[in-house]
Amino acid sequence: MALDIVIMAAGKGTRMKSALPKVLHRLAGLSLLEHVLHSASTLHAQRIVAVTGHGAEQVEAAVSAPNLQFVRQSPQLGTGHAVQQAAPLLHDEGVTLILNGDVPLIEPDTMRALVDACAGRHLALLTIVLPDPTGYGRVVRSGDPVGGTIEGIVEHKDATPAQRRIKEVYTGVMAAPTAALKRWLAALTNDNAAGEYYLTDVVAMAVREHVGVVATHAHDEAEVLGVNSPLQLADLERRYQRRLAERLMEAGVRLADPARLDVRGELLCGQDVEIDVNCVFEGRVELGDGVRISSHCVIRNARIEAGAVIHPFTHMDGEASGVRIGPRALVGPFARLRPGADLGEDVHIGNFVEVKNSSLARGAKANHLAYLGDATVGEKVNYGAGSITANYDGAYKHRTVIGANVHVGSNCVLVAPLTIGPGATIGAGSTLSKDAPAGQLTVARAKPVSLPGWTRPVKAPKAG
Structure with a gap:
């Protein structure tokens, strides 16, 4: 079964306040997008498609990976619109894993678990429970808010006050049967507060078609945190370094x-x-x-x-x-x-x-x-x-x-x-x-010479 990976990397990153495209800002010596590509490459996908937009030429020149291709999203009309640009390159039979180019610390094991949960039959979502879910799409379940059946995802700006109290959020990462994904993408509309094509709308479509919607959970918050500002980038840098320091110390390294x-x-x-x-x-x-x-x-x-x-x-x-x-x-x-x-x-x-x-x-x-x-x-x-x-x-x-x-x-x-x-x-x-x-x-020196009567130069007195 073919595995394709789509990485969304088209955003401008306005809050970074930088001429550099957001996905090229560096964390631990590599660009955000390079982190995602390195992890994605361990899955040995048949094709990796990076969707570029803002600063596309600069982004495409800066990164490389096996089986990597680029498509461009212009204008940027939402996450669903971004994946629509990649759809023609995806294999009809198989699974498509969708990642974000500004979420650099997702682990390969987490990606594999999501693909396995999809198994070519289900829509698999990567979710996490956050103390403060502000800004994230909420996972709406029937019955039990933790173990109930997933009915849909509601973006923060479109959520009701009750839905905003939900702590389980969608991280922006999913795996889907490719044939079904292409069908859902073609049916997306932009009837929402932002006037954008939301990728999350495919969840409700899957539910209507009685396609199982399942969730796997990220190991920790750092794995799914995105970067939208210099403050968030610095926070993620320290989280990354702390994680690495702990691994070194567990292996016996003494860090002062x-x-x-x-x-x-x-x-x-x-x-x-x-x-x-x-x-x-x-x-x-x-x-x-x-x-x-x-x-x-x-x-x-x-x-x-x-x-x-x-x-x-x-x-x-x-x-x-x-x-x-x-x-x-x-x-x-x-x-x-x-x-x-x-x-x-x-x-x-x-x-x-x-x-x-x-x-x-x-x-x-x-x-x-x-x-x-x-x-x-x-x-x-x-x-x-x-x-x-x-x-x-x-x-x-x-x-x-x-x-x-x-x-x-x-x-x-x-x-x-x-x-x-x-x-x-x-x-x-x-x-x-x-x-x-x-x-x-x-010895290779000039013969010393002493000059009797020689005096050092002195400055002339100032006039007046």
């Missing part, structure tokens, strides 16, 4: 304060990992056993291996190339690691040291105020404070190779391309533009 954690991607943790407050993880980050992340670190696309310690205010951004931190390495505070930084076992990178596209072998150290770009650094190298690799000539990048056990003194400039042989020592303050031989001291 679960309320001060932000994961904007995928965070994978080994055993006995410790994370201090106000850390941000983006992209894919892997933390090995016993890793300690101190406060105020920002880490993106990095693999940090067992026993490494990241001191406060360290910034890592691996972009596409990634960053790797070897076992028991010490990094920071105030260090910056950029794409291609690869630190070996027991490497030390200290305060205000920047590393880009460079590898440091076991036991190498750059402890203070230094830059290593496009460099290959051997074992147990000591790289002095204030030293840099001058790797860019204005047109091309060049590489610096530093052999094992080299000592580079403070305030050196290594002008690439350059090779320093194993065991060499580079005198402090040297500007080196030629290779340095192994095992020798190399």
Whole structure:
């Protein structure tokens, strides 16, 4: 039996007060629509149809998923009208699952349960009981308000005072036999307070045709909350982060304060990992056993291996190339690691040291105020404070190779391309533009000159 998924993503989101289409606002590093697509993709539907409208070109360019197609809704005349635009692309035999592009945290298990409840025969609605149901369509049942037969859904603006006291609400998510759904969509009218075509009107049609209308319930409120304003977006962000923090702690991660954690991607943790407050993880980050992340670190696309310690205010951004931190390495505070930084076992990178596209072998150290770009650094190298690799000539990048056990003194400039042989020592303050031989001291400084009688410039006295 074919499964099609329709995602409604046409709304303008006026209350967001933003030029960006609502479904492209980001939560935990992904757009709202990307969250929905990622969850929907786990169901392996034959077709996913996203209905776009406001900012359609921008939305369609920003997202992708297997078997995804787009249709446009213009003008936007309600939820029923939105699904009408998708109807020609749906398989006649099968089930259609309808989702909302601004409800990002719905779980795949909830979607599957709804499809299973439909079973190609029933109209299945996702509902939830809310303490304050204001704004939601109410689920009207006969007899027992909890277990009675579903008779229809009444939108908030059309509900009577008695109906507004109903706590069970429709979340905007349903699964329906596709052939019946197409028939119901064709019969929709806009005879209501808003003059719109309501998708919820198909419930009454199903009842009239004696098609069973069943409900499954969302696990929690966060799963079905939509985003209509920056306030709601921020609230949902914190709910998401708290849920994720709880999962991490249940797996054994020690969080100093679960309320001060932000994961904007995928965070994978080994055993006995410790994370201090106000850390941000983006992209894919892997933390090995016993890793300690101190406060105020920002880490993106990095693999940090067992026993490494990241001191406060360290910034890592691996972009596409990634960053790797070897076992028991010490990094920071105030260090910056950029794409291609690869630190070996027991490497030390200290305060205000920047590393880009460079590898440091076991036991190498750059402890203070230094830059290593496009460099290959051997074992147990000591790289002095204030030293840099001058790797860019204005047109091309060049590489610096530093052999094992080299000592580079403070305030050196290594002008690439350059090779320093194993065991060499580079005198402090040297500007080196030629290779340095192994095992020798190399000094490249201008001869000091003292000028007797020289005086510093002084400002001329002001006139008047």
